[in-house]
Amino acid sequence: MKNQNSMEKLLNQTKKIDENNWNNAQYLNSINMLLTSNDLGTTKDDGLSKKFEELNNRVEDINKLTSDLLEDLSRRHN
Numbered sequence: 001m002k003n004q005n006s007m008e009k010l011l012n013q014t015k016k017i018d019e020n021n022w023n024n025a026q027y028l029n030s031i032n033m034l035l036t037s038n039d040l041g042t043t044k045d046d047g048l049s050k051k052f053e054e055l056n057n058r059v060e061d062i063n064k065l066t067s068d069l070l071e072d073l074s075r076r077h078n
Contacts, residue, residue, distance in 0.1 A: 001078060004077070011073045021063045028056045 034051050043049040073078070 007073065007077050011070070011077050014066065014070050014073055018063075018066050020065055021059065024057075024059050025063065028052065028059060032056070 031052055032049075035044050035052065037044050
């Protein structure tokens with residue numbers, strides 16, 4: 001992108017997405033702890049645990065993609 005101003009705005013907005021991704025990961029960790037019983041680490045609800053595990057996997061994929069995008073934008077901005 002030739003317009004440096006636009007590139008900087010893209011970079012700043014993507015950084016905000018990255019911050020939000022980190023918060024989402026923290027919330028998922030808290031939910032996972034709530035779904036895990038103190039009895040040998042077993043789950044309290046297998047159905048919910050599986051859905052949250054799938055959500056966690058997708059959030060991790062989004063975090064990786066966002067990180068890759070930030071690297072690319074940073075390289076192009078400099």
